[in-house]
Amino acid sequence: DGGITQSPKYLFRKEGQNVTLSCEQNLNHDAMYWYRQDPGQGLRLIYYSQIVNDFQKGDIAEGYSVSREKKESFPLTVTSAQKNPTAFYLCASRMDRNSNQPQHFGDGTRLSIL
């Protein structure tokens, strides 16, 4: 089945710790995105990548880092510099960086602080 797989579903972080959230897609999509969702707020863009080995900051990139070494993978690291990391993190992808195709989402990772 084609889709976007996020893992783990639930993740706990200790103070001062970096954690990495996985996002893998087998849709052959060029573009990938990371969003953060907080209660009562819309989705906010953290980082996006339109092509392998290239990525751009979104609206709330501080305290996060990403890499795009393979087309199918776009991991997000939540660093210790992110002081309020508790949220639902969503990964999305889109077919072609120059097309008008919509974004499709994975099922998210819920990150909490221990």
Place this chain on the structure above:
Amino acid sequence: QKEVEQDPGPLSVPEGAIVSLNCTYSNSAFQYFMWYRQYSRKGPELLMYTYSSGNKEDGRFTAQVDKSSKYISLFIRDSQPSDSATYLCAMRPPRAGSYQLTFGKGTKLSVIP
């Protein structure tokens, strides 16, 4: 004024009712409009995707865009308990760099059997 306004609800309707969900926006450059459905603890699922003004129908769902009023709607006919979810509107200008979407905060819908 926020770019996209969406009433968060919650909205509670009886099974079989017609549901109307709405978003208003301020950026006249938006031309692509989407509705996503999000079940609890799941990712958003694309329901409808429309370009510019007009109507689009898919089964029990109809999306309407009124660009002159900067207003979009999603109608659900013969609502079912399985329609209980949060509905997110999203929109973007044409060919805008990252194709970044601007989202509403979502409306939580409950359909009561």
